[in-house]
Amino acid sequence: MTSIGEQLSRDDLLAVVFESVREIMPTVEPARLRPELHLRDLGADSVDRVEIIVTVLDWLGLAEPLASFTDLSDIDAMVDLLYRRTRS
């Protein structure tokens, strides 16, 4: 299945993730958004993390199981996963 994210670069995907974080957690300072952080480091609890991931998948038109996002070490690893999935 092709998705809207197929043409997106890693930087584009990172921007989608950050935009989703800002949508779910509007009080997070933009300057705090860095790829080497985990969503947890930004103050996202488990419900926030679900909402952020669902928002990202929705934006990209991806039907990826949420379980795939369980053991990711940081936002960068999330972008790696999204990059692979948008091209598979």
Next chain:
Amino acid sequence: MTIPAVGIEAMNVYAGVARIPVAEIFTGRGLDPSRLKNLMMTDKSVGLPCEDPVTNAVNAARPLIDQLPAADRGRIEVLVTSTESGVDFSKSVASYVHEYLGLSRRCRLIEVKQACYGATAAAQLAAGYLVSGMSHGAKVLVIATDISLVDDRSGYTEPAMGFGAAALLIGTEPRVLTLDLGAFGTYSYETMDSARPAPTFDVAAADRSLFTYLDCLDNCFRAYQDRVDSADFGQTFDYLAFHTPFAGMVRAAHRKMMRDHARGADSAADFEQRVGPSLYYPSRIGNLCSGSVYTALASVIDNAEIDDGARVGMYSYGSGCSSEFFSGVVDAASREAIREMRISERLDRRVTLQFDEYTRLLEGSLSCLVPDRNRTIDSEPFLPLYAKSGERQDLLMWTGTKDYHRTYDWISTPGGTDDD
């Protein structure tokens, strides 16, 4: 052969005699208060050191048994306890429960385990048994019963875990919930999202558990749609009652399902209308494991507009994992039946504990599943709590073990002695 209607004939929730405001635990444990908004809970039930899975089960089921005519009591041909709080590797909780409920000896006893899903598996298998014609007019008593093993090691799980049991009498005169026979979707696979490796602690991976719950909900509903032509998440169900680890998780689940299956609808308004009524009791009790989805159902029946008949979509999830989306119909008779159990009133009358009282009780409760050969539990210090709770029914208390045999005693509660 005409297939009879089948479902829940009677149902009760027992949620202990004590509670603590969730905010007190946040303060006492130094948890981040900003997390309260996604927890969406006010209180949690707290067990006493003289309460265990057996007493919870008996105390939940006794009102159902007491109201049954003697002839109907004799038709309870299967007793199932669903628990992840077993008291022995071989001997079932059901064997004790059978004794203290005084059920017929012509009864099958069994205990099932699949984390928070076990009771739904038992109820569905019971429904199949009852409509099969194997034993016309029989009834099956399914009791979801657990205790929680959370303390300061448990982080944000501690405020979410409740204490108690839900008892369901399954039969072919389904006054409380008529199951939509054949309308279900299941989804199961092995995963390590949470478990109880020993009798004194749980392990839980918060993200994995939440993500798996949500993935399974979507897959269960798709499987339900494969069986039920034209099933529509946004339209088919008047109300939704889900397994509720904490109310905020159900809100996240609903929002995701609306995105995936009812795009364009007003998700927030739909949540208030169709999900809100299911959360009143769970948000005051905490997670009751496999009894949680039935606590949510009782909450719908007591708090939603159902008198003209309403279809309830239900989702049961148990870590490990196995899960099911199914549905049934409730109406004014359901409300009448559930109101007889006075669940809301009994929740209100639970004694409110201070944090230091709560931690003292925990010290006595956390070893309740440890198989000591001999143990005596002094119930004396807890009698004032029972009296203060205003419980009107006689309650079973755990008094200890003698050569590994658990011992119990009834306490007659005076009822209505104190408004707390």
